[in-house]
Amino acid sequence: MQLLNVLEWAHTAYRGDRPEGAGEGSGDLTVVVLPPREAMTRGQLRRMAELARDEGIAVRWEEARGGAGAPLRTVASLLGPLRRAERIVVGDPFSRYVQLLLSLARTEGAAPDVPGGVVVVDDGTATMEFVTQLARGERLVRWHRKGAGGARAALFAPVSASARRRMTPSAHRRVEVFSSMPVEAPEHVPVVRNDFAWTRARFGPPALTGGTDLVGTSLVETGVVDPERYLEAVASLARAHGATRYFAHRRESARKLHRIAAGTGLEIVRPDLPLELVARRGPIGRTILSFPSTVVHTLPLALAGTGVTVAVCDVDPAWLTEGASPRARGFLSGVTGTARGVRRLPSAPPAS
Incomplete structure (x- = not known):
């Protein structure tokens, strides 16, 4: 999703579609992918990455997690480009790897009248929490994490603080x-x-199946x-709305998905692209059901004018685990309450 939003940002920044006063897009764009093991x-x-290359964007695939020496090799190979870059585009400001690289970047302008730049592109609901923490000057912690993070977080605190400073605007640094x-x-x-x-x-507009699709989340996995x-x-939900397909979140476990298929008869679909692109390409249901997640904000935009209805089901507080972050209830409610262009559904009652 972060990479999709880099493409969306480039489309806006480099094609003259930016709002007045939002800065100008210029120069070459190189995307660095730090893939996980999953x-x-x-x-x-x-x-x-293939879609990015089709758009004329250079892509570097860095196996930063590929062994004991991989982090040092990645940092060494990126240090020069980071120091030379006029603007740094960040996909996940909470990532410790990204924070480390950002702490090494030159984010201030080379001259008093040439501000440097940092752009934080959308990472879904995490973006909401990032902006809130940035405004309050707080330490960057994902909303679903509980506690201070232990000794490892304490050791990393100076790097995190340095990265946070680089995401704070100043006279010589533009943050967007x-x-x-x-x-x-x-x-x-x-x-x-x-x-x-x-x-x-x-892409699109998509063909509509006339049925109902259900979108999975990683709320269990987190x-x-x-x-x-x-x-x-x-x-x-599947029973009440006649859903036939379940679009799995990339983090959902195979065991959990097997139980869903066996217990509901839903066809499990593992998308090979972000759901916004899968839905736009179609075929897609005329109604899409989701729990509070990024898609209740993004799908209405991606599917504007197609006739698709996006509905969001609230999370009952009784569903939360004992280990859930104290912020979880209010945060999930905020994700639902601020969604525009969606239909609100009450918490799903137990299946009979």
Whole structure:
């Protein structure tokens, strides 16, 4: 999703579509991909990298997690480009790897009248939390994480603080957020609206199946929602709305997906691209159901004018695990409450 939003940002920045005063796009763009080990995400990233190359963007595939010496080799190979870059585009400001690289970058202008630049492109609901923490001057911590992070986080704290400073605007540093999420950035941090113009121009409109599709989430995998309650909610929604397909989140486990298929009869679909592109290419259901997640904000934009209805089901507080972050309930409610162009559904009752 981060890479898709880099393409959306480039479409806006380099084609003269930016709002007045939002800065100018110029120069060459190189995308550096730091792939994880997880196979499904790697596959999606390779497909997205192909699309980026089709758009004339240079892509560097860096196996930064490929062994004991990989991090040092990656940092060494990127140090020169980072120091020379006029602007740094960040996909995940919470990533420790990204924070390390950002702490090594030159984000201030070479002269007093030439401000440097950092652009944070959309990473879904994480972007909402990032902007809030940036405005408050807080340490960057993902919303679903509980506690201070232990000794490892303490050791990394100086690097994280350095990265946070580089994402704070100054007289010689411009910081910008490019997002489709409802964010209120701090003063002097402009927010450029991502309306998925590139996606709509590049794909679709999709053929509609006339049925209902259900979108999965990683709320179980991140320890926020109890797995049994989640399975009950999926079964209830599928039964009530006649859903036939379940689009799996890339982090959902095979065991969990097997239980969903066996218990509901839903066809499990593992997308090879971000759901916004899969839906835009079609075929897609006339109704798409989701729990609170990024897609309740992005799909209405990507599917504008297609006749598709996006509906969001609230998460009952009783579904939350004991280990869920204290912020989880309010954050999930905020994700749902700020979604525009979607239909609200109550928490799913237990399946009978």
